[in-house]
Amino acid sequence: ARGGDSIAAVGHPRILALRSFGKFYGLAGLRLGFLLGTAPFVRRFKEALGDWPVSADALAAGLAAYPDADWAARTRIRLARDAARLDKLLIACGFSIVGGTNLFRLARAPDAPRRFEALCAEGILTRPFAEAPDWLRFGLPRSRDWRRLEAVLKRLA
Helix, strand or coil: CCCCCCHHHHCCCCCCEEEEHHHHCCCCCCCCEEEECCHHHHHHHHHHHCCCCCCHHHHHHHHHHCCCHHHHHHHHHHHHHHHHHHHHHHHHCCCEEEEECCCEEEEECCCHHHHHHHHHHCCCCCEECCCCCCEEEEECCCHHHHHHHHHHHHHHC
């Protein structure tokens, strides 16, 4: 998501905006989020869901990231660039892109189960899908892991 892309600004009494902090700030795996809406509607939602525990580490990361708008903007730009880079690499290695976000890419290959096993053997974890066996989900690699990912994917192509 980009800043300003929230329906919360509409202010309708029956609209809730549920936001994943980790996805918005490019902090994959961070379990932190928030819900915006009118007080009566939020109260009903909370009654239905119950408490949603948040770890101290997630709170600390959120408190550090939230006020740093420059870092968030730079991170969103980097994630978009890295997602495009991963798309290009996957396509060059015989995958087609099914979808994804700027945190992960969903790719299709007829031999995805074989590639999944081979990637696992190399210590590269992807997510397979039982309901779509020709799909694999790739998270964005860290800066230092791009070369290794590229080498392994090209070898498996």
